[in-house]
Every structure is written in C-alpha cells, then in structure tokens.
Amino acid sequence: MVLSFLxxxxxxxxxxxxPDVSRPTVGIIGGLGRMGRWFAKFFQDAGFPVLISDMQTExxxxxxxxxxxxxxxxxxxxxxxxxxxxxxxxxxxxSFLTDLCSLKQSQVACMLECACCEIxxxxxxxxxxxxxxxxxxxxxxxxxxxxxxTWWEGLLRKHGAVTSVVSPEEHDRTMAWTQALNHFILLCLxxxxxxxxxxxxxxxxxxxxxxxxxMEILARLYHQDPELYATIQMSNPYTDGxxxxxSQHGANLRxxxxxxxRKAFIExxxxxxxxxxxxxxxxKNYVDSR
Amino acid sequence: MVLSFLxxxxxxxxxxxxPDVSRPTVGIIGGLGRMGRWFAKFFQDAGFPVLISDMQTExxxxxxxxxxxxxxxxxxxxxxxxxxxxxxxxxxxxSFLTDLCSLKQSQVACMLECACCEIxxxxxxxxxxxxxxxxxxxxxxxxxxxxxxTWWEGLLRKHGAVTSVVSPEEHDRTMAWTQALNHFILLCLxxxxxxxxxxxxxxxxxxxxxxxxxMEILARLYHQDPELYATIQMSNPYTDGxxxxxSQHGANLRxxxxxxxRKAFIExxxxxxxxxxxxxxxxKNYVDSR
Numbered sequence: 001m002v003l004s005f006l007x008x009x010x011x012x013x014x015x016x017x018x019p020d021v022s023r024p025t026v027g028i029i030g031g032l033g034r035m036g037r038w039f040a041k042f043f044q045d046a047g048f049p050v051l052i053s054d055m056q057t058e059x060x061x062x063x064x065x066x067x068x069x070x071x072x073x074x075x076x077x078x079x080x081x082x083x084x085x086x087x088x089x090x091x092x093x094x095s096f097l098t099d100l101c102s103l104k105q106s107q108v109a110c111m112l113e114c115a116c117c118e119i120x121x122x123x124x125x126x127x128x129x130x131x132x133x134x135x136x137x138x139x140x141x142x143x144x145x146x147x148x149x150t151w152w153e154g155l156l157r158k159h160g161a162v163t164s165v166v167s168p169e170e171h172d173r174t175m176a177w178t179q180a181l182n183h184f185i186l187l188c189l190x191x192x193x194x195x196x197x198x199x200x201x202x203x204x205x206x207x208x209x210x211x212x213x214x215m216e217i218l219a220r221l222y223h224q225d226p227e228l229y230a231t232i233q234m235s236n237p238y239t240d241g242x243x244x245x246x247s248q249h250g251a252n253l254r255x256x257x258x259x260x261x262r263k264a265f266i267e268x269x270x271x272x273x274x275x276x277x278x279x280x281x282x283x284k285n286y287v288d289s290r
Numbered sequence: 291m292v293l294s295f296l297x298x299x300x301x302x303x304x305x306x307x308x309p310d311v312s313r314p315t316v317g318i319i320g321g322l323g324r325m326g327r328w329f330a331k332f333f334q335d336a337g338f339p340v341l342i343s344d345m346q347t348e349x350x351x352x353x354x355x356x357x358x359x360x361x362x363x364x365x366x367x368x369x370x371x372x373x374x375x376x377x378x379x380x381x382x383x384x385s386f387l388t389d390l391c392s393l394k395q396s397q398v399a400c401m402l403e404c405a406c407c408e409i410x411x412x413x414x415x416x417x418x419x420x421x422x423x424x425x426x427x428x429x430x431x432x433x434x435x436x437x438x439x440t441w442w443e444g445l446l447r448k449h450g451a452v453t454s455v456v457s458p459e460e461h462d463r464t465m466a467w468t469q470a471l472n473h474f475i476l477l478c479l480x481x482x483x484x485x486x487x488x489x490x491x492x493x494x495x496x497x498x499x500x501x502x503x504x505m506e507i508l509a510r511l512y513h514q515d516p517e518l519y520a521t522i523q524m525s526n527p528y529t530d531g532x533x534x535x536x537s538q539h540g541a542n543l544r545x546x547x548x549x550x551x552r553k554a555f556i557e558x559x560x561x562x563x564x565x566x567x568x569x570x571x572x573x574k575n576y577v578d579s580r
Contacts, residue, residue: 125498139496164495174493177483178501184543185475185504190562191539192532193467200565201572203464205454206429208415211468213507214475215569217500222566226559233547233555242482243544249481250540253474254533257523265523269516272480275490276512279505282491 019094019118019147025049027068029061029075029083034128034225035100036074042133046159065090070148072122073099073111077231081110088114096148098122102232103175104141104168111143118145120152121168124161125178129223134160141168176238181246183229186218309384309408309437315339317358319351319365319373324418324515325390326364332423336449355380360438362412363389367521371400378404386438388412392522393465394431394458401433408435410442411458414451415468419513424450431458466528471536473519476508 026043030036031052043050051068053059065071065087075083080101088111091097095117101107108121121141130136138161140153153163166174193200204215221229233239256264316333320326321342333340341358343349355361355377365373370391378401381387385407391397398411411431420426428451430443443453456464483490494505511519523529546554 125496127499130499136499137496162495166496171496174496177488177493178497181479181482182498182501182504184540184547185479186500187543187558187562188536188539189471189475190565191543191558192471192536194561194565195535195539196532198467200568203467204569204572205452206415206427206456206461206464207468208472209417209420209426210476210507210510211472213503214472216573217503217507218562219566219569219573220500221559222563222570224563226556226563227552229559230552230555234550234552239547242486243547245482245485246478247537247540247544249478249485250474250537253477253481254537257474257529257533260524262517262520262524265520266516268477268481269511269519271484272477272508273512273514273516275480275484276509278490279494279509280512282494283506283509 019096019151021069023048024069024096025051025067026070026072027051027053027064028072029053029064029087031074032056033074033076035124038128039072039074039100042159046155061087062090065095066092068095070096070152071098073097073101075099075101076227077101077103077107077235080107084110084114088116091115091117093117096120096145096152098152100124102179102228103236104139104171105237106235108141108143108168118148119143120145120149121171122152123171123175127223132160135162136160137162137164139163139171140165141171172236173238175232176236176242179232180236180239181242182217183221183232184243184246186221189214190218190221309386309441311359313338314359314386315341315357316360316362317341317343317354318362319343319354319377321364322346323364323366325414328418329362329364329390332449336445351377352380355385356382358385360386360442361388363387363391365389365391366517367391367393367397367525370397374400374404378406381405381407383407386410386435386442388433388442390414392469392518393526394429394461395527396525398431398433398458408438409433410435410439411461412442413461413465417513422450425452426450427452427454429453429461430455431461462526463528465522466526466532469522470526470529471532472507473511473522474533474536476511479504480508480511 026048028036028040031040032054040050040052051059051064053061053064061083071091093116097111097115097117098120099107099111100122102123104121104123111119120143123139125137125139138156140163142149142165156163200215207215316338318326318330318340321330322344330340330342341349341354343351343354351373361381383406387401387405387407388410389397389401390412392413394411394413401409410433413429415427415429428446430453432439432455446453490505497505
C-alpha cells in the first residue's frame, strides 16, 4: 500500500473574504470541550463573532446552526453521527459545516449524507496544550464546495498552520500509523515498565538522548483524553492491519536476536537507517517550507 | 524487579590532581574509532598528553599501556576480552584502566580478572555525534580503587557530564530498556513502514507532534553503527526478558482493541499516564540538578 497525497496547495489563498460575508459568525458545537474552547479562542482572537453551544449552554445546537454561517463540530466521535443527523437538515445551503474529529472517512460521509451545505473535514494534528497554530499541521478533506474550503484553508494558513489536503481514506490510513500505532507503542512500553517496577526517575538517570526523547513522548500522554485515544484505536478500520504488521516484525526481530543472526540484524538495521535518512530530509523540507 | 541506584555523588570532587601525577598521559586503545576520536579530542582539549593506538597506528597497545597512567579501551565489544587478556598483565598497578563499552557486567569482570591496576567501567550515554559532554549522561561502575575513580568522575563532571554510579548488573538491566527495547521498537516501526510502502516524507505531512518526535528518534539511527547495535541486542542477558514483557503487552493490548473493551483500554491508558507524570517530574528534577 502506497499512500498518495494530494499536493498541498502552495499558492496564496485569499483569506479575508468569505464567500458571501466578510466576517461570518462562527458557531462551535461542543464549544466547552478542550478543543472547542481552543478554537473558540482562536476565532475570537482572529476577530470573528463566535457562538458556542454545549450540553450546559442555553443556546441549543439547532439555534446556533440557524444563526451561524460557519459551523464547527467539536464533538466526541461516539455522539457525532447522532448530532449530525439531527442538525444536518437545519443548516442552510450557503453555510459551511466542518468537524474536528481525529478520523475522517465515516465523519465526512456522515456530514455529506445529512447536510446540503458546503462541507469539509478538518483534523487539527495537535492538541489543546499547544499555544498557537503556528507551525502545527492541519489535515483537510474536501467534502462539498470550493468557496468555503478556500476560505477555511486560507484562514488556517494565515495563522501559521501547515495544511495538507488529503482524501478521507488517505487520512485514516495515515492516522493508523501516526496516531494508532504510535500510541500503541507508547502504551506497551509504559505497561512493560510498570510490570518490571521500573521507576522512571531512576531509569532517566541512565537515559541516552534517544530514550530520553522516547520518555518525553510517553509523558505527552499525560495531557491526553483516554476516551479519545480509545476511539482512535477502536474506530479506525486500518489500525488492525498496521498493528498486525508491527507485531509480526516484532516476532521476526526477536527471532533474529535469539538466534544471534548478526547478518540479518545488520541488514534490517541498514534498511531502517535508509528510512531514517529520508525522515531527516523530509524534516529539512518541512522546516524550509514554513 | 525494582532498580536501586547508588546515590549520585553531588559533592564537589577535586579534579585537578590525579593520584600520583597532576597531568597523567592518557592512552586510548581504539583511538581511531568514532568514540575513540571523540575522547582523544576531549582529552587534548582538556590539556592532557594523549597517545592513541589502533590497528593502523605504529604505536602498539602494549607500548601505550606501559607509557600511560590512564588507559581507555574504546573497542568493539567482540574483541574486548581478547585485548584485555593480552594487555592486562602489562598494565602497572598504579595505573587506571577504564572502558567505554555499552555493556558493563562481563566487561568490568574481565578487566578485574586480567589486570591488577585501578579499574572502572565507563559508559558514555551518548554517541560521537554530540558536540560536547555538557548535560550528557555518563554511567560509571566501580571496579577496583577509589583514587582514580574520584579523579575520573571529577573530570567528567568538570566538563559538564551528569554522572551516575551504578553496579554493572544494574547498568546492564537498565540498558535492556533504554537501549535494547528502545532500538527494538524503532526497528519494528521502521520495518513495518517499509513493508507498507510508507513514504516518510508523505507521512510526515500528517504527523502529530508526538509522531514527529518518534520519527526524529528513528532518524537518529541513521548516525549509528549497526555492529554496535547488534551487540547491544545480542549480548545483554536482560534483553530477552524485557522484549518478552513488551511483546506480551502488545498481544494483550491488541486483544483489548479487537474486543472494543473501552473500559480495559482506559484503565491501561490511565496507568501509563501516571508513569508519564513521573517522567515529567523526573525531567524537571534532572534539569534543575544541572
């Protein structure tokens, strides 16, 4: 399986004018959640009128949907389909609907099915602990319509985001690596340490720079939402295949080590070094493109 | 298994005076290898007279051993026992012998058995790509004698190293985590990506900050020596147990994900979050102590 990404648009995109209004009212459904608050602040700081609705607000999602030109769904993935089914028919055709879910295939399909307005899928590839959007990646999936999409991508870029336009399928396939497998590895590492009674403070005293970074990644989990991470593992249709491949290579590499097969180990190591070299080059390109 | 570390000495250690000489001649055997060169430069910059021997030098290890008060073995672990057996009996009792191997149990035992001089095991927990010793960790194992050990630890600290004194057994147990398991994970991740034809450049376009860091760790392998990494996996007696535990947790977590057991997933996630919190605190302590 080779991932083929749509080319990221590098041209200047006009950002000041929304399709029909110069400063649309933005509504965030789930606006009291962590990402909801983050985006509410983002839009407020950017000078947009913002309405939010959540379980505790007087403003109901239906009223918000009628009053806003831009509607952002910041919802747990478990309740997402139900809310979209209810709101979709209310949203006027000339409005814009997008979501912030960590998965995109069923989410974009669901929005397209339930609503007639312009639609895009958005996945901010960062959490609410980040201070700003500058240099952070955002995945965008085209749904329906170009005008609002152009406005939305332009706004994100204007505020420093590095956007990538991908199909929902490509997005979810990639997330099986960058999220599901990555979290899987960290969880297994943490559980194994727990099991052996390893005290992180003590092990850090003998950490190499590489393991120190690994521990820093593990520590990032402290800020995350277990419910979201469960859904990322359990709802992505590509997770199982990726975890299977990883586990197979684990079994294979353990065999190589047990059999003291230095030749096989070194071949494998050099293959991964080649990949590492490509990462170094891509990192350079990414930094250069900012 | 709980690791119990010897307390790192925090008091000021006199560094200017070696036991018998104020500025001993330092000999590096394997001084043309990457770490050998690194330490040759380190001692030269610190103002010590330095001799090196290697396969291509006219100076033979035996002659070096007779002329130097401090002898550093910077050798591949495969040839280490043979060289120590040959040189050990030549080294005068009042000299200091240390090594730079990534494992310490059999290495320190070998030096103690073959030589009568003062002995310590040294593991610089960084590679030759690092510019200086400042802030880098160094593990030290006591072998025989206190005077040279005090001088050696003091010198490393004076140049900014963060030293930890551990027993050879504790050292190797810890390396099974910080080196063997860490490299194992990175190799399985890289091989799995290769297998699925993932282009790192493309996947990086959709990387979260956590996965971006994971790719950066993987990329570090590019600078490393496959032979050394093979030995780290295959010669550490604690590797197998650690890899086994990690693999078992992999199998267990895959079962939880397949069965959509959200409750079990969230419990496991929260346990690892607690560990992550301890890492954050230990990182803070480490930074504060520098």
